[in-house]
Amino acid sequence: xxxxxxxxxxxxxxxxxxxxxxxxxxxxxxxxxxxxxxxxxxxxxxxxxxxxxxxxxxxxxxxxxxxxxxxxxxxxxxxxxxxxxxxxxxxxxxxxxxxxxxxxxxxxxxxxxxxxxxxxxxxxxxxxxxxxxxxxxxxxxxxxxxxxxxxxxxxxxxxxxxxxxxxxxxxxxxxxxxxxxxxxxxxxxxxxxxxxxxxxxxxxxxxxxxxxxxxxxxxxxxxxxxxxxxxxxxxxxx
Amino acid sequence: xxxxxxxxxxxxxxxxxxxxxxxxxxxxxxxxxxxxxxxxxxxxxxxxxxxxxxxxxxxxxxxxxxxxxxxxxxxxxxxxxxxxxxxxxxxxxxxxxxxxxxxxxxxxxxxxxxxxxxxxxxxxxxxxxxxxxxxxxxxxxxxxxxxxxxxxxxxxxxxxxxxxxxxxxxxxxxxxxxxxxxxxxxxxxxxxxxxxxxxxxxxxxxxxxxxxxxxxxxxxxxxxxxxxxxxxxxxxxxxxxxxxxxxxxxxxxxxxxxxxxxxxxxxxxxxxxxxxxxxxxxxxxxxxxx
Numbered sequence: 001x002x003x004x005x006x007x008x009x010x011x012x013x014x015x016x017x018x019x020x021x022x023x024x025x026x027x028x029x030x031x032x033x034x035x036x037x038x039x040x041x042x043x044x045x046x047x048x049x050x051x052x053x054x055x056x057x058x059x060x061x062x063x064x065x066x067x068x069x070x071x072x073x074x075x076x077x078x079x080x081x082x083x084x085x086x087x088x089x090x091x092x093x094x095x096x097x098x099x100x101x102x103x104x105x106x107x108x109x110x111x112x113x114x115x116x117x118x119x120x121x122x123x124x125x126x127x128x129x130x131x132x133x134x135x136x137x138x139x140x141x142x143x144x145x146x147x148x149x150x151x152x153x154x155x156x157x158x159x160x161x162x163x164x165x166x167x168x169x170x171x172x173x174x175x176x177x178x179x180x181x182x183x184x185x186x187x188x189x190x191x192x193x194x195x196x197x198x199x200x201x202x203x204x205x206x207x208x209x210x211x212x213x214x215x216x217x218x219x220x221x222x223x224x225x226x227x228x229x230x231x232x233x234x235x236x237x238x
Numbered sequence: 239x240x241x242x243x244x245x246x247x248x249x250x251x252x253x254x255x256x257x258x259x260x261x262x263x264x265x266x267x268x269x270x271x272x273x274x275x276x277x278x279x280x281x282x283x284x285x286x287x288x289x290x291x292x293x294x295x296x297x298x299x300x301x302x303x304x305x306x307x308x309x310x311x312x313x314x315x316x317x318x319x320x321x322x323x324x325x326x327x328x329x330x331x332x333x334x335x336x337x338x339x340x341x342x343x344x345x346x347x348x349x350x351x352x353x354x355x356x357x358x359x360x361x362x363x364x365x366x367x368x369x370x371x372x373x374x375x376x377x378x379x380x381x382x383x384x385x386x387x388x389x390x391x392x393x394x395x396x397x398x399x400x401x402x403x404x405x406x407x408x409x410x411x412x413x414x415x416x417x418x419x420x421x422x423x424x425x426x427x428x429x430x431x432x433x434x435x436x437x438x439x440x441x442x443x444x445x446x447x448x449x450x451x452x453x454x455x456x457x458x459x460x461x462x463x464x465x466x467x468x469x470x471x472x473x474x475x476x477x478x479x480x481x482x483x484x485x486x487x488x489x490x491x492x493x494x495x496x497x498x499x500x501x502x503x504x505x506x507x508x509x510x511x512x513x514x515x516x517x518x519x520x521x522x523x524x525x526x527x528x
Contacts (some may be wrong), residue, residue, distance in 0.1 A: 052416065077418040089413035091406050102406050105399070106418025189243065 004062075005030040005158060005190050006042070006051070010060035011069075013050040020046045022214040023059065028158075028207075030209060033184050033191045035201040035222070044194040045086045047211070048160045051192075052076055052177035063158065066159050078106045082156035086163060088147040092136030096127055099135050099146055103153030120149040123179055141172040148176060152183065159183075160208045165197045173197065177204050198235040202226045210235075244372040245488045252378035252446065252460075253484020254384030258439035259454075259461035260468065260476035261391065262432035267470050269408040269428045270321075272332055276292065278458030280316075280433050281440030282451060283343050284309040286351055288441050289358060289449055298361040302441060304432045312432025317426040327468035347451040358444035380442040387438050387478055391431070395473075404428055456501055460487060463507040469521020483507060 004027040015116040020043045028034050036044045051058045053073045068076050077083070082103075091099050100120060104113045121128035124145040128137060135146060144164060151159055161180070165173040177200060183189050195201035198212040202208055203221045210218040210231065218225065225231050259277060266274040284305050291301035320339060324332050362379035395401035407414045407424035414421050440454065448452050464483040468475025483504070491500040517523045 054412070054415070073415040074418050074420050077416060083416045085416060089410065091410050091413060093409050094402075094406065098402055101399070101402060102417045102419070104416075105403060110353060131378065154417070 003030055004028060005064060006192070007060075007062040008051070009060040009062075011047070011057060011061060013046055013051055013057040015046075015055065020214050021050060021057075024211075024214075024216055026209055026216060026219065028190060028192055030190055031173045031184070031188050031227045032207060033180070033193065033205045035205035036211055037195060037198045037201060037208055037225075040196070041213075043214040044211055045162055046214075048083065048086075048162050048192070048194055051160060052081065068172055074106070077154070080153035080157040081160065082154045082158070084147045084151045084162060084164060086166075088127040088140075088143045090135045090138070090143045090146060092134065092186040093098040094135055095132050096135050096138065096146060097131045100127075100151050103150035107154060116153055116155070117160050120152065123152075123182075124149055128204065141168050144168060144172070144176065148179065152189075155187075156189060158192065161191065161193045163194055163196060165195060165200060170221075173200060180204060198231075202236075240372050241492075245492045246485055247373035247377055249488035250481060250483070251373075251380045252311060252443065252479035252488070253464075253475075254381050254462045255443045255457065255480075256386060256460045256484050257477045257480025258384055258435050258442075260464035260480045261388065261459060261473055262436040262439070263461060263465045264468075264470060264473050264476040265428055265432045267465070269425050270332070272329065272336070273462070273465075273470075274432070275333070275336040275434065275458075276343060277436055277453030278461070279340045279343035279347075280309070280313070281436035281457075283347055284312075284433070284437035285358065285440035285444045285449060285453070286347055288437075289351075289356065290443075292359060302361070302438075304411075305437050305441065309437035310430040310434040313430040314426045316433070317429035321425075321429070321514045322422070344451050351451070353451055356449040358441075358449040360445040368473040376445055380446075383438060383442055387435060391435065391473075400427075456504075459472065459501060459504040459508075460484070463504040463511075465518075466508055466511045467518055469518030471522055472520040474510035475518055475520030 005232065006028040008027065009025050011021055012019060013021040024047060032096060033209055036047060038044050046055060049055045051061060053068070053071055053076050059069065060067065063076070063079060063081060068079065091102065097117065100117055101113070104110065104116065107113070127143055127145060127149060130142065138146060148164065163177050168176070180191060184191055187197060193201055193205060205222045208219065208222045208225045209216050210225065218231070259281065262277050263273060266272070266277070280327055287308060288301045288305040291304060292298060296304070316339070320335055321332070324335055360376040360379070362375040365375060367375065395405060403414070403419045404424045404427060407419050407421045408428065411421045443457055444453065447457070460483050463482070464479035465476045467482060468479030470476065487503045490503050491497045511518060
């Protein structure tokens with residue numbers, strides 16, 4: 001078994017007095033794609049936010065062997081954790097290219113940033129046509145691509161994706177998932193994906209976790225979950 | 239005609255000063271959604287610092303630059319020490335902090351320097367160049383300094399990575415953290431820059447209105463009017479608004495209502511803009527779906 005890039009032990013998190021995560025534990029192998037599945041309100045988004053220090057947490061989170069729980073979001077990002085947030089997080093008043101430039105803000109070396117714009121424009125040609133346009137005027141799908149591209153500009157070791165398929169046409173979902181697979185294979189970026197579209201996510205991921213009301217109730221290789229009767233009935237709908 | 243042009247130039251000179259202060263207001267507003275009522279007093283205090291340096295024998299431009307730098311540092315310190323603790327507090331709490339800061343700076347200046355009106359030197363010669371008669375050298379110089387400051391600010395925000403990060407932090411703090419921007423420090427830098435810009439406005443207006451702890455009260459009102467007219471979230475609009483307000487104030491004062499009632503122009507403008515076009519000339523109209 002390869003070394004764990006991310007190790008989460010007994011993670012609890014919440015908003016104000018309400019606890020949303022009741023002690024999650026899981027680990028993610030370097031170079032893998034994992035998916036967190038679950039219904040609305042199960043705590044998937046909160047899990048990703050907790051990993052990035054965006055909510056108050058207790059428990060341990062280790063990234064590449066170092067404790068990152070309790071660190072500031074900026075510092076976690078600087079270690080190479082990119083996060084495509086829920087709602088895309090577009091800088092709406094800035095241009096597409098400025099959004100991409102900000103993605104590379106925390107990078108240590110800036111020599112190859114221009115090269116990376118071109119790489120992103122090759123991955124998402126539509127962004128190239130819109131490079132000097134205000135990002136807020138892009139369509140939802142284009143903003144989703146921009147969010148993924150912005151995260152990749154960091155050249156992250158770990159990419160956290162919150163519902164990349166949200167509100168997108170099926171064609172675009174397929175396109176974005178293909179890009180994911182591609183960057184995972186060619187650039188060895190480890191991916192943790194949160195999805196409601198369980199069928200797509202299970203097809204992409206190597207490993208999946210099922211989250212229900214703040215706890216992991218099932219985990220295993222994607223193929224096993226795909227063939228599990230309970231999972232099929234509840235999340236895949238057949 | 240000469241008298242008319244004279245009024246226009248005088249208006250442009252003070253308008254540039256309103257523009258600078260309005261720009262400072264807009265910068266803080268874009269980062270915090272609040273109007274810093276103490277912006278004028280911060281500029282006044284900076285002008286006193288400059289006066290102190292000049293009194294102790296510094297050359298004008300040396301004192302000018304030192305004041306700008308010192309104001310920047312003080313602006314950063316004010317954000318870190320006073321504003322940071324109330325970052326998540328309700329709006330009124332922050333407003334009270336702003337008003338408190340206004341009163342403290344005003345009183346401390348009065349305490350140290352007394353309320354006696356002092357004259358403040360202009361760095362420009364007493365005679366305008368090229369034999370111009372409808373404009374004074376200080377007015378021309380103030381316009382030039384203002385335009386230079388505005389140009390530098392524009393270039394900084396438009397073309398430097400730090401400027402881009404500051405714009406990002408002001409408009410979307412959560413996403414900014416997710417790309418690794420230290421949002422807290424960006425806000426502090428914004429305060430520093432606003433204080434420095436305000437300081438140049440103070441030093442340029444002091445030879446015209448003279449130096450006393452209340453010198454910026456009127457100027458700040460005009461700057462409010464300018465910022466609102468241009469659109470409180472639009473830096474470019476604030477600048478245009480500043481020049482418009484400056485010229486309008488002078489012409490209306492000279493030809494319509496007399497200089498005693500000039501300050502009401504600012505108030506009429508503020509109310510007028512809020513009633514007729516709350517987003518201002520260049521502001522963004524916020525449309526909300528219900």
